[in-house]
Amino acid sequence: MFRTALRNVFAHKARLLMTVLAVMLGVAFVSGSLVFTNTLSDALQNSSAKGFAHVDVAVRASYQDAEGDKVGTVPELTQAVLDDSARVPGAESALGVVGGFTAIADRDGKLIGDGFSTLGGNYWGTEDPRYPLVAGKAPRGEGEILIDSRTAEHSGYTVGDTVRLSVNGPVLTPRIAGVFTTDDGTVAAGGSLALFDTPTAQKLFGKPGTFDEIDVKAKPGVSEAALKKQLDEALPKGLVETTTGGELASVQAEMIAASMSGMKQGLLVFAGIALFVGTFIIANTFTMLVAQRTKELALMRAVGASRRQVTRSVLIEAFAVGAVAAVTGLAAGVGIGALLRSLMNAMGATMPDGPLVVTWQTVAAALAVGILITMLAAWLPGRRAAKIPPVAAMSSVHAAATAKSLVVRNVLGALFTGAGIAVVLAATTMDGSDGQAPMALGAVLLIIGVFILTPLLSRPLIAAAGPVLRVFGVAGKLARQNAVRNPRRTAATASALMIGLTLITGMTVMASSLQTSIDKMASAAIKADYVVSMANGNDLSPDVGEKLRTAEGVTATSPLRNAASRIDERTEYLTGVNGSVFGELTDLAVADGAFRIGGTDVIVDEDTAKEHDWRAGSSFTAAYGDGEKQRLTVAGVYEGNDMLRGIMVDNATLAPHVSEPSDMLVLVKTAAGTSDAARDGLREALGTNPAIKIQTKKDISEEIAQIFTLLLNMLYGLLAMAVIVAVLGVINTLAMSVFERSQEIGMLRAVGLDRRGVKRMVRLESLVISLFGGVLGIGLGVFFGWAAGELMGTAIPTYELVLPWDRMALFLLLAAVVGILAALWPARRAARLNMLEAIKAE
Structure with a gap:
């Protein structure tokens, strides 16, 4: 059986190439992530240790x-x-x-x-x-x-x-x-x-x-x-x-390792996604290979091979394929690690010098992942082949799934899908971090459920494309029939693409919605023309506020100045503002009382008021850092947000109790409004200072948008690995399908279908399968984006769902392009088949 398994591996080299590539890409991502993060961590730790060389x-x-x-x-x-x-x-x-x-x-x-x-x-x-x-x-x-x-x-x-x-x-x-x-x-x-x-x-x-x-x-x-x-x-x-210096170095090393841990986990998550998508390809490949050898396996059973031996022969093939993929993936991963380090240096994020670190844990992880994933994915096809009775296998090349198995599959899929939707919906009603774990669980259950139900969904959804396919005549009709002929294979192929597009769409919906909510927050809370702050977020010198107040063209300014105090035996930070003009510079909705800041009158955001059980007219004693106490009165309660919140007190009231004042930022209103001339005037008033940012509300939104865009582009790049694996899956499926239908294609050629028609048939089949996966992925992505937004909305009052229709259309177009490109080689191969040899083929 061992020799037979190895012979089968070498007999199907071309067919297993796509599987090897799929596993290799996943393993390369895993090992590359580990090599890169280990190298960066080791270099930073060595550099840090040198920094403590003069400290005992x-x-x-x-x-x-x-x-x-x-x-x-x-x-x-x-x-x-x-x-x-x-x-x-x-x-x-x-x-x-x-x-x-x-x-x-x-x-x-x-x-x-x-x-x-x-x-x-x-x-x-x-x-x-x-x-x-x-x-x-x-x-x-x-x-x-x-x-x-x-x-x-x-x-x-x-x-x-x-x-x-x-x-x-x-x-x-x-x-x-x-x-x-x-x-x-x-x-x-x-x-x-x-x-x-x-x-x-x-x-x-x-x-x-x-x-x-x-x-x-x-x-x-x-x-x-x-x-x-x-x-x-x-x-x-x-x-x-x-x-001690040793303890400092150890703590620093732990901090570096902890910071690297987040990056490592993030990269490994995407590697896991690529491997998860790859399992569909592996399972598909071995299912088709086993189906093509049904008679051969039946003959082996007839001459004495047990079910266990048949399953074992398939697993030996998987082990050989996985071992080759793991070794090549490890080598590619080392190259990816080196490339990532070079890219960081090229982008200006210079890394400390140090050798490329390839640990035994990285080697073991690469080998274990490659081999185990392949064998696990091949186990079910091997077990299914061993269960076919020898007589039935000899009489039929393809054994159709029984009605019982289809009913069990659909019921199981419905249960998983229903449970996933229920858990996700329940998570949306929870507060903040409490709902994250349930939502992740619900998402996993839902994806598994949809994957199980995909064969059932494939028929009606692909049938919906029938009117469009009729435009292409016989080739279009045959393409639709071929796509639904083997629903399980179509489902597995489409699911690989579905996973990647689900994640891409979900993150795009969340990012678009968050950006819109931040824009609303900035425009709703601030009426000032400019927000002046330090480039690193540190506090400003009070001199900055004074220079801005007296600058030409400035009509109103207010620094925001923090000072610690003790209220009700807890530490609370008071925010000092220019009470007389603060209302002109902000637009904070008052929920209770009046917007009045001056003397002992303060305003408080709703969350702080709720914590202390305050309302308009309430009084409290604040103990300042200098030991002095003062009785303050809540004049009004306002609706706070992430930009403006807390206890607002007049700077004139706060100043005597702050020995070294500093400002978080300064709000500025000018006579010229938001113009280039006004900005240049402020910059000149501050001495063209490289440390200070002068931003409009639009600038603040765009700065945050740049962060989202950078993160999204990084995520798109990482998820591209999963899409590439999905493309390999479509190519693999079509190539196997063409091989299985060689006789049928030969007959079609014999009765008049030309080579162009054969190519069109294969391409349309690929396009339909890819669009099927794309529609499912975009649909699930929108649902997950909505659900995650509902969860985040509890912490961001201005959050609202935004569907980026242009990007979703682009993603659907991407799925179509994937289908067309994946069909190029299988279509060319089908068109070049010799019709007489194909007709004689079994």
Whole structure:
């Protein structure tokens, strides 16, 4: 039986090629995902570990929890703490660290980096072991900085050049005193790092005389644990915490692994989809191969082979096919991993240097996935072939499915479909994350149910295409009959395409609906012409708001300023605004009371009011961070959203209690409205600052739309793998169908159907099958998009379903193109059959 199985594999090399390709693509995706994420994780961890080479123990401030009316605080790491750290017996040196966001403009005035990877810090003394100088000297005073070598290389800056930069708003123009190298992971990944001398850094980052962290280096022969113990005994108890360099590296490695885990899982999900689609092709292929060898298997049974041996022979074939596909897929996956790394570098998301990582787990996963998926998909056809009685098999090449099996299949499919719809509908009534798991379960049940019912659905849906197919004459009529001749095969082929289009359509519907809801949210909540904010989302300096208030053409401004307070023994953030003009800059619907902000009158969003059981006229006591208390009155309750929410209080009321004010953003209204001239005027008033964004409501929506578009394009690219596998399935099915119908095609040629007619027949059959899968996929995708939207609508009040008809039409056209392209080779093969040899074929 083993020799027979291997002979069958080599006898059907061409027929099994598509199966090998389908499995290989799935395995390549799995192994490529693992190689890429392991390589990136290893490179980031190695780079991070180098960053802790000069740290044996790190001293950090310990957060003091809020109690009673006191707001939670973080103690300051003063020069005294630094001196105490340096004096412990085991310390060789102690270095104070301070840093934060620092935006550097390139020679064209544009921000270097993406705003979240543009950092600044302090250079310690005349020499800093963390940052070896490759040119120039240490910076002195506010007029000098150092920049990293990567930024210098990409921007073209050299020692002596003047750069424009900003930390929290005001523009600075220091001179480059030197260039340094660093193993900082952010810089290695395409960010920038600017260094000031320590007093300047402390001043710019709002920490005069204090540090974010103190890094202590141990003397030779002193262990990290011993140094940590000495520091714990010498420093204030409860106010600071110490961590060894090894622990820091370990925590950083865990954080990197965790961040990579999400990416890895996401990529593996799409690999799983491609493999799931591939199982249809494998099952289809082995079903057809077994059907073609029915008499051969029956003869084997007649001469003594058992059912188990017949099934085993089919599984041996599957093992051989799966092994070949797994090995080639693993090799292709290593190439995909290397390609993804190169693509990231080419797109500007520079990865740290490091070798390509291929672990034994990756090899084992690739082999296991390829072989097991193939054998599982081939098991059912092999079992079905073994159950056919030898006498019945010898008398009939194709054994039709019994009425009982069809009834069982349809009942089972109806149960799965009904259960899936019920669970999905139930999930739409739940709140937020509570409904995610039930909805995922319902989606799986529904897809399985529709797949089981697809043979039943194929007849009426394909019959609906009959009037159109009649236009093509005999070829069209034959194509429709061929498409419904073997409903199971048609269903399996169409289902492969259905899965991919279901996911693509569902995500497109969700993205379109979310974008519309965000547009509505922005237009409904903001009447200001411009929203001014930092490029990385950090807080602005109050100077920005002052400059905007006095800028030419500005009629109204309001900074939004956060301050922590204690209300009812819980921490609540108050949002300071210019109460006199805030109503002109926003359009917040009032649910109760009046929209009035000033003095002790505040407005509160509905969620906060509900949590505290407040209504218009309610009063409460707020304990500020400086220890002062004040009685405030709720003048009105408004409908909040993701852009504007919380307790709004007048800045004049809040200012005396905030020692270091900073603004989240500034709302601006101008006499000229949203015009290029008005925007240019605001930009000039702020000194053409690279760190600051000046956006209209349309700009905010487009920025969010770009994120959605980028995510969608990435998902389309990943799901393209599943579509490619589905195309292979259509090609495979048509090729097998042509082979099975060789005699029939020969007879048709003999009675007058020319080669062009044969090609048209095969192409139309492929087109019908593909459109059938496309219609099912788009229908399911719209349903899932609606259901997911209903779930998200509980958290987004402005959410509404938007059906992107143009894209759905494009997806249906894509299904048609898939059908036409997939039919090219099978149609050509059918047309080239020798009619006399085909008629004689069994």
